[in-house]
Amino acid sequence: MKKALITGVTGQDGSYLAELLLAKGYEVHGIKRRASLFNTERIDHIYQDPHVEDSRFHLHYGDLSDTSNLNRILCEVRPDEVYNLGAMSHVAVSFESPEYTADVDGLGTLRLLEAIRFLGLEKTTRFYQASTSELYGLVQETPQRETTPFYPRSPYAVAKLYAYWITVNYREAYGLYACNGILFNHESPRRGETFVTRKITRGLANISQGLEQQLFLGNLDALRDWGHARDYVEMQWLMLQQDTPEDYVIATGRQYSVRHFVETAARELGIEIAWQGEGVHERGVIAAIHGDKAPGVVVGQPIVAVDPQYFRPTEVDTLLGDPGKARRRLGWEPRTSFEAMVQEMVAHDLETARRHKLLASHGYNVAISLE
Ligand code: NDP
Ligand code: GDR
Numbered sequence: 001m002k003k004a005l006i007t008g009v010t011g012q013d014g015s016y017l018a019e020l021l022l023a024k025g026y027e028v029h030g031i032k033r034r035a036s037l038f039n040t041e042r043i044d045h046i047y048q049d050p051h052v053e054d055s056r057f058h059l060h061y062g063d064l065s066d067t068s069n070l071n072r073i074l075c076e077v078r079p080d081e082v083y084n085l086g087a088m089s090h091v092a093v094s095f096e097s098p099e100y101t102a103d104v105d106g107l108g109t110l111r112l113l114e115a116i117r118f119l120g121l122e123k124t125t126r127f128y129q130a131s132t133s134e135l136y137g138l139v140q141e142t143p144q145r146e147t148t149p150f151y152p153r154s155p156y157a158v159a160k161l162y163a164y165w166i167t168v169n170y171r172e173a174y175g176l177y178a179c180n181g182i183l184f185n186h187e188s189p190r191r192g193e194t195f196v197t198r199k200i201t202r203g204l205a206n207i208s209q210g211l212e213q214q215l216f217l218g219n220l221d222a223l224r225d226w227g228h229a230r231d232y233v234e235m236q237w238l239m240l241q242q243d244t245p246e247d248y249v250i251a252t253g254r255q256y257s258v259r260h261f262v263e264t265a266a267r268e269l270g271i272e273i274a275w276q277g278e279g280v281h282e283r284g285v286i287a288a289i290h291g292d293k294a295p296g297v298v299v300g301q302p303i304v305a306v307d308p309q310y311f312r313p314t315e316v317d318t319l320l321g322d323p324g325k326a327r328r329r330l331g332w333e334p335r336t337s338f339e340a341m342v343q344e345m346v347a348h349d350l351e352t353a354r355r356h357k358l359l360a361s362h363g364y365n366v367a368i369s370l371e
Contacts, residue, residue, distance in 0.1 A: 001056075005029045005079040007064060007086030007112070012190045013130070014085050015042035017233040022046060022057060024237075029077045031062040031086065042190050064108030067115075074115045081240050083128045084112055087160075090194060091134060092312055094156035105159035106166075113170045113178070122176045126240045129167040131180040132160050133225070133251070133319045143322035146182065146249055153314040171245055179239040181232075184251035184321040187341060188229040189348035194371045196258055197226065197345065201265050205349035207303050208269045209357045210296025211368055214303055218310025220259040220282060223318040227252045228336035228344075238330050251321020252334045262304055264339065268346040269294045273304065282306045293350065296357075 004021050008014040009030025021028045032040060040047070040059070048055040060077075062069045064086050074082075087105045088094060094101040109129060116125050136144045137153035152158045164180050171178040191198040196217065203215035227250070235250045256264075259275070262284060266273050271294050274287035284304030286297055297303065326332040336344075356366040 001025060001027050002081065003027045003029065003077060003079045004081045004083060005031070005073070005077050006083045007031045007062075007108075008130075009059070009085070010039050010042060011085060011089070012042065012188060012192065012229050013186075013233055013236070014083075015046075015190055016188070016230050017083060017085065017236060018043060018057065019046055020233055020237060027056045027058075029058045029060060029073070029079065031073060032059050033063055034061055064104045064111065067111050070111050071115045071118065074112075074121070075119055078119075078121065079125055081126045081128070082112060082116065083130075083236060084109055084163075085130045087130065088156070090192070091154045091156045091316075092310070094154050094159070095313055098155035101155050102159045102162075105156065106162035109163035110166050113166060113176070116176065117170070117174055122170075122174045125176075126245070127167065127170075127176060127178040128236050128240055129163055129178065129180045130236075131164045131167075131182045131247070132157070133182060133184040133249075133321060134316060135161055135164060135182065136319060137316050139318060142318070143251075143253065143320045144249065145322040146247055146325055153316050154312065157316075168247070177240070177245045179245045180247040181236055181239055182247060182249045182321075183232055184225040184227065184249070184319060186227045186229040186232045187345065189345050190229065191345070193369075196222075197261060198349075199371055200258075200262055201342070201345040202349045202352075204262075204265050204269055204271070204303070205346060205353040206356075206368060208271070208294035208296055208350065209353040211353055211356055211360070211366075214305055216305050216307035216310065217258065217262070218307065218312070219315055220257065220262070220306065221317070222258050222315065223255045223320070224258075225251045225253070225255050225319055225321045226261070226338060226341065227334045228341045231334045231336055235326060235330070235332050238332060242330070246329075248326045248330070249321050249323055250326055250332070251323045252338070253321060253323055254338060255318070255320040256338060261342065264342045265346050266303075268343055269350065271297065271303070280306050280308050
């Protein structure tokens with residue numbers, strides 16, 4: 001039975017990857033952080049009681065900033081595959097906490113690689129690094145492929161640049177089977193609530209039920225290549241199953257604006273939006289309502305507004321990936337269309353909003369945290 005260790009197992013990708021590896025018969029070990037509240041919601045459905053003898057899913061307390069902790073976990077588990085998905089992954093927050101981001105996202109990767117080397121596992125343990133399209137930042141070529149030069153535009157992207165190169169260096173210096181997956185944005189109903197896609201689907205679903213009035217966003221013109229996380233974790237696994245370790249871009253090859261995402265999600269709720277104003281004065285107003293999915297709104301009501309607090313000091317305006325190498329070498333294709341992904345996210349958040357509305361109507365206090 002193969003053993004895998006996943007950092008960031010409690011995150012969006014970690015949860016889908018753990019599911020995939022368990023389905024493939026792996027023994028899966030995940031590192032979770034200690035928190036004052038439970039933080040395992042995304043993996044609770046695959047939790048296995050450690051007291052049961054043939055349990056194949058094990059969680060370890062740990063942190064990418066803690067060298068001795070990582071050394072000990074690696075020494076105990078001796079995994080065949082390590083997936084380094086753990087990170088402070090929010091680009092805007094990285095401007096607020098640049099040093100922490102560098103420590104966890106940059107040096108955290110080095111700590112794991114050093115632990116593998118120190119324990120003499122470099123010939124037996126394969127390593128996946130969660131690299132990112134944010135490395136391209138101020139883009140030098142469109143579409144972006146494996147050979148496109150990097151130009152990071154945030155403390156997050158700069159930390160990930162170090163992680164990318166240290167992974168390449170350990171591959172070349174020590175013969176470690178190590179790969180960078182340069183993944184473009186990928187989303188799902190499990191996406192963190194403060195990333196723009198989930199913020200939109202959750203916000204509009206709440207508005208549709210009358211639980212919120214308005215959704216405040218930053219740059220509506222940003223262009224992204226959005227795929228589904230479930231499709232992308234398959235590539236993370238595939239990359240570690242080849243004869244030689246290589247780096248791959250994972251993307252859909254299609255690009256949409258944040259504004260288009262808002263319109264698509266609204267349409268799923270039966271709402272047509274008309275845009276008014278420009279720049280920081282731009283807002284989305286309900287132009288028409290179809291069906292009865294949005295009882296909490298009326299035509300003419302403004303439901304989206306731009307708030308400059310969500311602008312970033314340096315923005316990544318446009319990203320569009322070329323997944324040609326992944327298709328040719330690994331036969332990988334994204335399976336979920338943009339529309340199907342938005343539909344799934346809206347359906348999930350609408351169900352939650354309806355549940356909250358029902359609870360509120362029975363006198364329960366439902367606190368909705370806004371970003
Ligand atoms: P999430 O933010 O959903 O998950 C991040 C995970 O890292 C969580 O489990 C989090 O724990 C954990 N983590 C945060 N800080 C630490 C730390 N100091 N030590 C150990 N673990 C920590 O991210 P995604 O699942 O979306 O992304 C997975 C990886 O892929 C990340 O590295 C991200 O930067 C990268 N990436 C993501 C893309 C995307 O579009 N989703 C695209 C390209 C790259 P907790 O739950 O406790 O917060
Ligand atoms: P990104 O994702 O920065 O690409 O990083 P995010 O969803 O945060 O932003 C995408 C674009 O939307 C614009 N935007 C807003 N973003 C947020 N979060 N909130 C808003 O209100 C808002 N309004 C507009 C942003 O300016 C940006 O242009 C994600 C993360 O998962 C990284 O970890 C990963 O490496 C990259 O994707 C690929």
